[in-house]
Amino acid sequence: MTKHWLSGVALLAALAFSGAASAQIKMGVAGPITGPNAAFGAQLVNGTQQAVDDINKAGGILGQQITLEQGDDVSDPKQGVSVANKFVGDGVKFVVGHFNSGVTIPASDVYQENGVLFITPSATNPKVTDRMLWDAFRTCGRDDQQGLLWAEYARDHLKGKKIAVVHDKTTYGKGLADAALDDMHKFGIKEVLYEGVNTGEKDYSAIVSKIKESGADYLMWGGLHTEGGLIIRQMRDQGMKTVMISGDGITDNEFSQIGGPGVEGTLMSFGPDPRNNASAKDVVAEFKAKNFDPEAYTLYSYAAVQIIKQAAEATKSLDPKKIAEYMHSGKTFHTVIGDIAYDKKGDRTSVDYVWYTWEKAPDGKITYVQNKS
Structure with missing residues (x-):
């Protein structure tokens, strides 16, 4: 009897531990990791990964660590849809990407139908947000x-x-x-x-x-x-x-x-070059220590993760729809590329x-x- 009781306790402890270990936030970053536009894919991946690493070191979001999955769309719309579907199948709830407007738009249909919030650092075509999707945002401007x-x-x-x-x-x-x-x-x-x-x-x-x-x-x-x-x-x-x-x-x-x-x-x-922002100084130094110049969309990707974190903590929720609703409310987020607030479409309220x-x-x-x- 004693032996069985101890086994039960051990089993309960193991289950509790595994439950805590599995309490992770699944995030994806998608872009052209290979192909002729791989330089931009590197910007998105490095920016997102550094933000995830920094946030995890500081305790994560609402006490949960972020796991990051990469999706290579090769700047191809069909591949972008495949990446989006894989993210959904893997339980990803937040995506930084995609890079190209022509990939982001078809992939966004998959995300909005499956409860995934996405922030593109670079897709500037108006159609990304003009369709008034609940889950579409960007840290960049518009064409x-x-x-x-x-x-x-x-x-x-x-x-x-x-x-x-x-x-x-x-x-x-x-x-x-x-x-x-x-x-x-x-x-x-x-x-x-x-x-x-x-x-x-x-x-x-x-x-x-x-x-x-x-x-x-x-x-x-x-x-x-x-x-x-x-x-x-x-x-x-x-x-x-x-x-x-x-x-x-x-x-x-x-x-x-x-x-x-x-x-x-x-x-x-x-x-304006975000590398010159005072708020980005420490992050830029981190990148340069790794011999990576955080140009262009690198810090725009980093900022996307910061926004998700701040919105989750403000709502005390990891529900993408609650976070999106908060983001649409016009609240200000403090990021490495400056303060950002969103309108009802998911566009920034001010872009220079x-x-x-x-x-x-x-x-x-x-x-x-x-x-x-």
Whole structure:
């Protein structure tokens, strides 16, 4: 009898321990971990992982540790849906991602149907949030906000200049280019060329020839850094001095590696560099100690995890729907990229896009530097 009683106690203790051990918060991070956009996937993964590590060291969220699962969507919409379904099957309730708008939108249907809250650090297409999904948020801005900045620049600084507009036919690239064009047309500015190109190609000589024939002084590029870098390199090979204007899709130093010296002078729109925020100082130091530069969307991903933590603690709940309701209420969250509050759509209530110029740093590397005015 004594032996059986002790076994029962041991069993109960084991069950209690396993229950405590299994009380974990399952989170996913999704993006192009491999493929041509892997540099951006690294930003999302590293930013999310560092936030999870820091929060877990401090005791987790509501006393529970976070476990993080990675999903590689390779910037492909179908693969993005597969990643989303796998997350659901694995019990993931919170997702940081995806990177591309064209992947985020179809994946979001899976999340909203299965009780998963997601915050994208980088998907800027308006459709991500305009559909009023209960669970959709972003730490970045929108294409219509960024497109207006481009149009205003053309109006205020490029009078008499010829402007070509080229996009990569993706939800993001075409969406951004079209947003800029719509506002340019409202300002009475007409482009000399409007074309789309296919992603993943190596030879862009055909579009480069068209840009050259148009006499464009400036090229507005709606797309990512890989194709943008190749287009610049091939423009320079043809002796062209056309200046590229692009956006957050080229915010990785790989852009200059692909484009070469010819990327100097490229204008780029993005949010104010979060690496300069006082609130990010310690986190930036952590990254640099690991020999990783937390550029672009790295800290936007870190901030997404901070927001989930703060909302969970405010509601004293890990229910994604309760957390989403709180996030939609306009409350302010303090993050490494600054204070963030959300509207009913899941968009930030205030976003500032600023200009950067790609230029040679003292160490000889060509990188982007925020303009002073």
